[in-house]
Amino acid sequence: MIQSPDLPLWAAIIVGIFVLLGASITLIGALGLIRLNSFYERVHPPTLGPTLGTICILVASITCFSTLQSRPIVHELLIGLFVTMTTPVTLMLLARAAVYRDRKEGSPDVPQE
Amino acid sequence: MxxxxxxxxxxxxxxxxxxxxxxxxxxxxxxxxxxxxxxxxxxxxxQPEPSNIRISSAIPRLAGLVFVDILRSNIAVARIVLFKPKERKSGFIHLPIELQNPYALATLAVIMTATPGTLWLQHDARNRRVLIHVLDLVDESEWVDLIKNRYERLLMEIFE
Amino acid sequence: MNWPILALAITAAQVLLGLAMGCAVYRVFRGPRAQDRVLGLDALYLSGMLLLLTYGIQTGRTLFFEAALVIALLGFAGTVALAKFLMRGEVIE
Incomplete structure (x- = not known):
């Protein structure tokens, strides 16, 4: 028996749709990691997960827990804040490191300073 | 106090x-x-320098704009990943920029990187330009216009 | 009420997120360069965090959300340290 929360029908529909939507968007982002060809192209798709994917799943979770009224929705808001603020920073640092390494090796793909 | x-x-x-x-x-x-x-x-x-943000209606407008753009570019990037259009090419752009306030530049960097499809790489303060990477580079001047008109003006209103 | 559709949807979402983690792991092992592997790791912890969130919705326990919060913070610190390492070869200068 698969477990699921006890929700009224409207909430169940919202939660189901948003959870599926968020998971599919994250999967598309991760597929981009495989399907695109160069590193600089591959940096773009993983931003799908932390932006829209996370927002969708958090909306589902906010709906679920505010209907159940078991606890306030603080954690979701904090997670959303952390993820959307921190992922761009990590990606920027990583891309800068890649540019630095490519320039050091004299790779032709990256414009020189 | x-x-x-x-x-x-x-x-x-x-x-x-x-x-x-x-x-x-x-x-x-x-x-x-x-x-x-x-x-x-x-x-x-x-010892951070004071940021003197101006609280105005520009802040909610910027937030709304960013949200809409994140939605739009999510769909665009998802389409590229799933269908891999043949004529797409990606590339680097040197974007001329007038913003100088470090907080404004940091905000712009986070906004552009958080939006799928554009990635902020390097800010060159001497030549006042930014190196960005764009996944779907059809027309370079179109991207430059977009960023200058959409974000730079609002950020200047808030920070400078 | 207990809706089987909802249970199915959440399970399907968990499978999708598991596949996303699989893609990220593929990139971590395949490379070809160090920055690709770090990128894969970044995507991996993010999908893992979202997977924990869906478990939280499924069981209704707060514990999973605390864990997700910790993963979000540690993943950030980890990727930043790795990126810094790639840039100069040293984490602390």
């Missing part, structure tokens, strides 16, 4: 976060207040 709480906004955020994560009880409120006052003093050692 300035001596006790050098960064009121940071202290307020720390306090709210502490209380929200641990629960409303008198003890936690006292500990949270202590943490907010003591920890925010750590920033003194970093």
């Amino acid at each position: 300035k001596r006790i709480l050098p960064f009121p906004l940071l202290s307020a955020t720390l306090f709210t976060m502490w209380v929200l994560l641990t629960g409303f009880s008198p003890g936690h409120i006292v500990i949270g207040a202590a943490v907010a006052v003591i920890v925010s003093r750590v920033m003194l050692a970093l």
Whole structure:
């Protein structure tokens, strides 16, 4: 028996749709990691997960827990804040490191300073 | 006031976060207040320059714009990943930029990187330009116009 | 009420997120360069965090959300340290 929360029908529909939507968007982002060809192209798709994917799943979770009224929705808001603020920073640092390494090796793909 | 709480906004955020994560009880409120006052003093050692943000209607407008753009570019990037259009090419752009305030530049960097499809790489303060990478580079001047008109003006309104 | 459709949807979402983690792991092992592997790791912890969130919705326990919060913070610190390492070869200068 698969477990699921006890929700009224409207909430169940919202939660189901948003959870599926968020998971599919994250999967598309991760597929981009495989399907695109160069590193600089591959940096773009993983931003799908932390932006829209996370927002969708958090909306589902906010709906679920505010209907159940078991606890306030603080954690979701904090997670959303952390993820959307921190992922761009990590990606920027990583891309800068890649540019630095490519320039050091004299790779032709990256414009020189 | 300035001596006790050098960064009121940071202290307020720390306090709210502490209380929200641990629960409303008198003890936690006292500990949270202590943490907010003591920890925010750590920033003194970093000596950040004052940010003087102008509170205006530009802030919610910028937030709305970013949200809409994130939605739109999510769909665009998802389409590229799933269908791999043949004529797409990606590339680097040198974007001329007039913003100089470091906070405004940081905000723009986070916004552009958070939007799928554009990636901020390097800011060159001497030549006043930014190196960005765009996943779907059809027309270079179109991207430059888009960023200058959409974000740069609003950010200037807020920060400068 | 207990809706089987909802249970199915959440399970399907968990499978999708598991596949996303699989893609990220593929990139971590395949490379070809160090920055690709770090990128894969970044995507991996993010999908893992979202997977924990769906478990939280499924069981209704707060514990999973605390864990997700910790993963979000540690993943950030980890990727930043790795990126810094790639840039100069040293984490602390």
